[in-house]
Amino acid sequence: MSAFLYALLFPLIVTFILPVLRPRSSTFLSALSFLIPATTALYGLLTAHRGEELLINVSAPIGDFYLLYDPISHAFGFTISLVSAMVALYSLPYMRHRFEEMDVGESEFRKYWFLYNLYAVSMLWLVYSGNLILLYIFLEISLLASFMLIYLYGYGNRQWVGILYFVWTHIAGVLALTGFLIIALSNQTLALNEIRVIGFLPWLLIFLGMIVKLPGLGPHIWLPWAHAEAPTPVSALLSPLTVGLAGYILLRIYLIDSSFIAQFRDIIVGYAIISSIYAGLSVFRQRDYKRLLAYSTVSQMGYVLIALCLGTYGLMGLVIQYMSHAFGKAILFMTAGAIITAFHGLRSLDKMKGMHEFVPTISNAALIGFMTLSGIITIGMFAEFLILTGLTQIYGLNLEIVSLVVLVFVISGLYSFYTMREIYYGTPMGYEKPKLSRLLDLPLYAIAFFSVAFIFPPLAPALLDGIKLVLGGVAP
């Protein structure tokens, strides 16, 4: 067993220990349990580590269950574990406030920590899964755990929202599962390293499933409900980490067989661009901070779909875009949560003006979050650079598509700073300066540090060269 496997097992085991601990110790144990795989993933990235580790031999048509280590998995794995660790720290003051609000005791933390860790660890295992069924199992666990978290601790009409989330994600799940099963029947295996062909029908089913999950324009309608009404630490995992995993699954399928994308490239790019612009424009009309961020997620996921169609550079852009969006959006959701905690459920933009006056550290963190989304001196810059390079590779100097993609990026920048102005600038309203727990702002800066550090050596070359190594042989 390799060190990487131990690092992955640790949070899984911790999940079952957490319920017996006190809230404070379980917070730090949970954070620690994710910092360990974060460290190994970072080490894997820096050393361009690649490998496979067999877990169980399963007969046809399932194929072997194994863990897949490569720079792409490590990039996703690092992002998931870093964000999960930081959100875990943040959960303590936030959920304490939420439980007080809901009038339940501290013992509720037992349930919370179990579900939280289960949710995060299943996403972590998902990106290292080398078998589509294994991957599906972790997908399903993460959906169930997040559903429970929304159902139990969400805001507003939380049962209704929980069920809505459950139904939509299961439409996605069933479509993908059907696709996987067809692949299993035609290949007699679901191990990623042995699948040879993916026909049109399974590709279509998986693609449609992932469009629901990503989400694209149309099915996107579930996302603002779920992400806005979930308790904020859960939003800070749902939005940055979970939805983007659809991009990860599509990437893995693409690496096996890219025919589907090649065939329908123009349609998909067109759809993705429209979806991104549409969602970007929607952001301007939102008056609820969390809903606003949720629409921005839809817009950013449009980038992922665009990137998927843009050859090798585009795929590199996809991975970096996932990371950049995860860092940025995790920070932003946590800023929204900090305001909710500090001002007793304040979410409406109508009641926020000049918030910088009261929560300067949160405001500064939000600035870095928005910088990441719009690609200013953060890892987001590389995502945009790679997507634009891929655009030139695939479409040349095609004026229409270039201007549309540029418009997509412009809109992200605009809504970012529009929101900064609406919430943090302007004449302050008559609030008191609150006393913030340090756990509500320091974790944000830890993520921000990596968001900036990833554009400089040694992280930047390690990440980009590593991904390039994996994609090496792939035709555009």
Place this chain on the structure above:
Amino acid sequence: MIELLLAVLFLSPILGSLPVAFAWLLEPKRDWSRRLPILAVLGLFVSFLCTLYILFNFGELNLEEVHKFSFDWLPGFNISFTFIFDYLSRIMGVLTALIAFLIGVYGLEYMKHDYRLGWYWFFFNLFTASMLLVVYSDNLLMLLIGWEGLGLASWALIGHWFRDDDELSFVGIVGRKIAGLNYFWSPSLGAWRAISTIRVGDMPMFFAIAAIFFLVRNLNISEIPWSELAEKIGAAGIFLILLAFLLGPFTKSAQLPFSEWLMTAMTGPTTVSALLHSATMVAAGTYIFMRLTWYMKPWTIHSVGIEVLYVLVLFLGLISALYGASVALGCRERKVLLAASTMSSLGLMFATASAGFWVGQIAILVAFWYLVTHAFAKATLFLVAGHLIHETHDRFCVGGRELAKHLKLAFAATIIATLCLSGIPPLTAYWVKSAMDGIMHSLEHEFGFIPLSLLVLTSAVYSAFLAKFLSLNFLKGEYHVKSHGGGRLMGIAYTAMGSMLLLLLFVYLYFPEFLEFVAEGFLPSSLAVGLVVLLTYLLTLSKPTLESPIGKALGDRLYLAFLNDYVVSKIGWSLARLVDYANKAIDIFCHKAVPKAFEMSSKGIRRVQSGSIELYLRISVAVLLVLLTVAIALGVIM
């Protein structure tokens, strides 16, 4: 050694500003945290020393000498941190750091009682460091880090007084409306206008950089094989890439129609305006254009695409210059007047540099030295304006002889700066402007006298509004001094800045490199232009105001604000509203209509299962009848 130098150069301003930034976040407004800005200014000074070292220690300062230093960044992509020390960057670096340092000193007093010192100094120094990065970088992707840093820092500083509660920080007459549109701007709005305009230009520029990277796999400006590239992608292709690239400089340097943000950028502290308008931000746009032209050598490439582009830049620059100067002439706000004049100067820099396509490298040199002259003069004027605003608590041009007597240094600095900048013989800008006249004159073959006449007209208007600034603030008017005292540090800073203009005059006349400039200055035609400029200067000095509807319209910037605040925002908001309706419709369909339909059909099916035999019989008969009818109908058709 060189690593250390570069690290100190870029990091010392940022590190110097960190103590005050953190102190302010933790313990704001304490006395000891009000003393920390000294460290930030010290950081700027160290940076200045580094630029001086770079100026004097890398071989002779001439047009050919180039030193490049590369450090690994993304070796797999042939992208590295490449720093370049050449004629342009060595001088520009010193200019940037010196001006930033002097403004820093001024800021120690000007911002003394501010409520947000940590933020101010951090972004002020980040601003400087970003500009230095832009100046010394040869690699376009690295340049982009500095470039975005400039955009971010300008946003942060323009909106520095984010509370929007101080009339002194607004632009326009508060409460004024034109055709239903608010014609005044708060700091937070000014910041938003700046960043939103800049993003529109930066993204196409980013695309151009990515495209160049894909096509030639090299992002070092001095190494990109431009003529091969032009051949490879054809005239339309190279035009598209260069235009996309230049949209960045156009928006940053506020050329038409992207000029509005620059005017409302005056909502920031005056120190910021001074820095933004002299050696950073707006100068970055023209500087990048000069650098690009310098290494592209368009006069050696035969491509229609490039030619069309340079014609575009030439006329865009000239028209922006005339527009800016006219607006400044009509303007009554101290800082906005100066802002409009900056736009005018930037237009002249663009136009002159673009003439390089026809006349070669000399055009870039003229544009560059105009940039240097302008930077010192404009910084001086802004610093004076800041002092005046502190003294009079008024953003508009008010003053009089009493004020001149009270602020002797400011008065003297204004005289020097206006005289030296407007191009009155034999003072500093005259020699550069004469060379500019010569270059525009040599375009006669291509465009007739249009460029030259536009330039002369702009110069005349330019000197007029400078004289107006001097006259309204220090000569005419009945302002009574309510003594305030202080301002020593501020006075020292702008006196030093203004005296740089005299030093520059000495440089032009003494060093043989500027022989061409001086020779142009002695031509009768240049002297004639100089005379015209002098006359308008004197005329406006004696009669600085003139009520006229045209003047009013100019003062309102020819209502260009409607483009930003009305046209674009209306289009944007109506699209957003449309999208919002669509969202509501999808929401109702998916989360109300579909569940409802399921509910109805399930209710219907459940009603049937009631156990009543009669109902079942009836249904069976009905179904049979329907089937029978269908069968008969089919039979008839067949």
